[in-house]
Amino acid sequence: MSEGEFAFYTKPNPAIFDTQLDKLQNIVSIRMKYCRDMQGVKDLFTSETMDDISSRMNKLNDLYRLQESNELSYWVCRLAMVSTDDSEWLCRAETMLYLYLTQSQQPKINNLERLTNANVSLYFPPHLQHLLPDYQKDKYFVCKDFELLSPLLQVHLYQVLNRVFIIKQNSMFETHYKTAKFISEFKSKTEICSQIFNDSSLDPDFKQLLLKTQMLKFGAVQMQSMKEQVKNGLTLDGLESLIKRGALPLCAIRLIRHMQKFNKLKYQERLQLTTYLYDAGMKVEDTISLFKRSFCANGKMTEDKFKKEYEYNIQHVYGNVGAKKGAHCQQCSSIIENLPSTGFAFGCPFRSMTAHEIEDMITTNIPYNDYPKLLANVRKPLDLKYYEAACHHLFQEIFEVGTGGSNPAKYSQAAMSKIKGAE
Numbered sequence: 001m002s003e004g005e006f007a008f009y010t011k012p013n014p015a016i017f018d019t020q021l022d023k024l025q026n027i028v029s030i031r032m033k034y035c036r037d038m039q040g041v042k043d044l045f046t047s048e049t050m051d052d053i054s055s056r057m058n059k060l061n062d063l064y065r066l067q068e069s070n071e072l073s074y075w076v077c078r079l080a081m082v083s084t085d086d087s088e089w090l091c092r093a094e095t096m097l098y099l100y101l102t103q104s105q106q107p108k109i110n111n112l113e114r115l116t117n118a119n120v121s122l123y124f125p126p127h128l129q130h131l132l133p134d135y136q137k138d139k140y141f142v143c144k145d146f147e148l149l150s151p152l153l154q155v156h157l158y159q160v161l162n163r164v165f166i167i168k169q170n171s172m173f174e175t176h177y178k179t180a181k182f183i184s185e186f187k188s189k190t191e192i193c194s195q196i197f198n199d200s201s202l203d204p205d206f207k208q209l210l211l212k213t214q215m216l217k218f219g220a221v222q223m224q225s226m227k228e229q230v231k232n233g234l235t236l237d238g239l240e241s242l243i244k245r246g247a248l249p250l251c252a253i254r255l256i257r258h259m260q261k262f263n264k265l266k267y268q269e270r271l272q273l274t275t276y277l278y279d280a281g282m283k284v285e286d287t288i289s290l291f292k293r294s295f296c297a298n299g300k301m302t303e304d305k306f307k308k309e310y311e312y313n314i315q316h317v318y319g320n321v322g323a324k325k326g327a328h329c330q331q332c333s334s335i336i337e338n339l340p341s342t343g344f345a346f347g348c349p350f351r352s353m354t355a356h357e358i359e360d361m362i363t364t365n366i367p368y369n370d371y372p373k374l375l376a377n378v379r380k381p382l383d384l385k386y387y388e389a390a391c392h393h394l395f396q397e398i399f400e401v402g403t404g405g406s407n408p409a410k411y412s413q414a415a416m417s418k419i420k421g422a423e
């Protein structure tokens with residue numbers, strides 16, 4: 001997790017990188033058809049008995065007698081489809097298919113572990129790593145940020161399929177990727193703030209590079225510790241670092257990630273996020289910028305439209321317009337009761353998401369050195385449907401104190417005051 005933005009997957013057979021493009025495309029199309037046939041119009045695999053799945057896997061093993069084909073198809077599908085509309089469906093389908101296949105190396109399979117849409121995420125979830133063959137448990141490095149890398153990598157003869165680079169891991173590639181990432185991060189950071197935060201999860205080389213360029217551009221560099229960052233409460237500049245530090249509750253992280261992914265939030269989602277940010281101490285300008293940045297990303301909405309349709313509501317929550325009363329964050333007990341329909345991100349994740357989805361959300365957002373302990377502590381009350389207690393256990397495990405609060409803003413205030421005192 002310390003690599004931050006870098007995407008890690010398990011290691012494919014290096015031979016796949018030498019495969020000809022037409023062979024890749026052919027295998028992809030067979031595999032896609034197979035995945036679609038398996039899914040039909042229903043939830044992937046879930047309507048089947050384990051016997052059905054076993055017999056399908058036996059057939060598929062015959063069809064793909066060569067292990068190479070399976071791996072090839074798996075990796076190529078994963079890499080090739082990340083930029084299409086079907087990518088989420090395909091990545092999930094491929095992950096399930098592949099995990100079934102890795103379990104079914106014996107001629108007859110009788111005892112497959114049941115995989116469902118609910119317990120398989122787009123990437124290899126940590127709780128399913130045991131289903132991978134040992135040699136695949138190593139990590140390797142791959143990049144799907146086509147736009148980010150294309151100017152840097154066009155001089156290299158890397159295989160490209162459907163806008164995705166397929167690249168062997170090597171130090172030169174890694175350096176290039178870090179450089180590209182640096183340029184992008186630097187640009188976004190300096191647009192909002194000329195300081196570089198002392199983020200302990202940043203790769204040391206990357207940080208050095210960041211610092212050097214910062215110095216060239218701005219002269220003296222001001223470093224801020226996490227403690228200094230929280231001095232002014234929750235700020236837009238410090239938001240990502242605070243998420244990584246575990247200072248935002250999962251309900252807020254889910255809303256922020258949902259907004260960043262879909263470039264929008266529905267009314268109820270906006271209200272929950274805005275009242276949280278207001279009570280957690282974020283200034284109204286920062287809250288507006290946070291929403292605007294996502295809503296208007298990639299030209300999805302003009303700033304003018306955002307101002308007309310959304311800024312007023314934010315100002316209203318802050319009590320700056322209208323009746324000037326402002327609105328506040330609900331208690332956890334009320335948020336927990338408010339179950340979202342499919343596709344919505346409001347409410348409490350501990351109530352509305354599966355345990356595996358919660359684990360995924362924690363492990364992808366909050367770097368931590370002992371996930372098994374952290375997740376086990378969260379899991380205990382969650383299994384008993386004690387949602388608020390599961391949230392408190394998460395906080396307790398990270399900060400070694402209780403939240404002392406009963407709403408999401410108090411969670412963050414308690415986290416920030418602990419950080420101020422401890423670091």
Ligand code: SF4
Pocket residue numbers: 249250251252331332335336347348349350387388391392406407408411
């Ligand atoms: S228990 Fe409260 S603070 Fe924790 S995730 Fe649920 S709503 Fe948010």
